Amino acid sequence: MRKEHNLTKNQKIIFDLIDKSPQPLKAYSILYNVKKKGIKAPLQVYRALDKLIEIGKIHKIESRNAFIACHNSSCQVAKATAFSICEICEKVTEISSAGLSKYLANFKDKDGMKYSKYNLEFFGLCKKCTLK
Amino acid sequence: MRKEHNLTKNQKIIFDLIDKSPQPLKAYSILYNVKKKGIKAPLQVYRALDKLIEIGKIHKIESRNAFIACHNSSCQVAKATAFSICEICEKVTEISSAGLSKYLANFKDKDGMKYSKYNLEFFGLCKKCTLK
DNA sequence: TAGTTATTGTTATAATATAACATTATGTAA
DNA sequence: TTACATAATGTTATATTATAACAATAACTA
Helix, strand or coil, X not given: CCCCCCXXXXXXXHHHHHHHCCCCEEHHHHHHHXXXXXXXXXXXXXHHHHHHHHCCCEEEEHHHCEEEEXXXXXXXXXXXXXXXXXXXXXXXXXXXXXXXXXXXXXXCCCCCCCEEEXXXXXXXXXXXXXXX | CCCCCCCCHHHHHHHHHHHHCCXXXXXXXXXXXXHHHCCCCHHHHHHHHHHHHXXXXXXXXXXXXXXXXXXXXXXXXXXXXXXXXXXXXXXEEECCCXXXXXXXHCXXXXXXXXXXXXXXXXXXXXXXXXXX
């Protein structure tokens, strides 16, 4: 069960925007889109993004500096993310595979270091772009 | 067998610097360090970095915007990378696990999208930082 | 209701990365 | 060897992404 987080005004405005977007949004494009709602400065955006990541409502696609809403009911917190990214059209999809997350959550390296978090980004061609 | 790439002057200067560093270097710290060798502009650094990534001599740690030499003889090209990152001391280690790379190389998601490349970043505490 | 913590608003600036264009070097095939 | 193509370089300017610092409010909690 995901803990209910009462989003603040800015957090809600920004989450709603990201949540409605089928694809990841970049910070300054978010900023541009919420100017009419009174959010005027980059920091207001980044602070909301940081919080939303912390509580697991969104993820950052590191290789793209972009933010996407989490649609994976099993990831309660920003601790385990896996995405596929099309190298042509840049479509990003969150991968939710029980097998994969189980494998990675239990992965231990040679040093026995145990991980609390991971981020995986797969690159390839999506179906559409394969056919072109 | 890795194809021999004859690095150009700038590529060699920058690769040598990264290769000697036990930890990832950031682009502007590289720039600062090679100024005495005649490399003066960010673009000169970024171009060399792009090429070195392309031929698999270095990798980019996306979550840190930093670059590290590849010490994994089995990754011929910048197509499959896995790192562990300590969240306290920021130590980065390239993971070379045959099991992991086999698992990920063969991973297929629901859509059957086949991936040509992936990047995985694990976060946790390294041994030293665990003991503190 | 006082004290604490989180969030906000704001200005300035730091850090990361690319565009555009002219030039030089390198590879390759006639 | 020459001509052509391709890759790498040098340079200036600028775009993009992100944080520092500080003052003011709002929300939580004992």
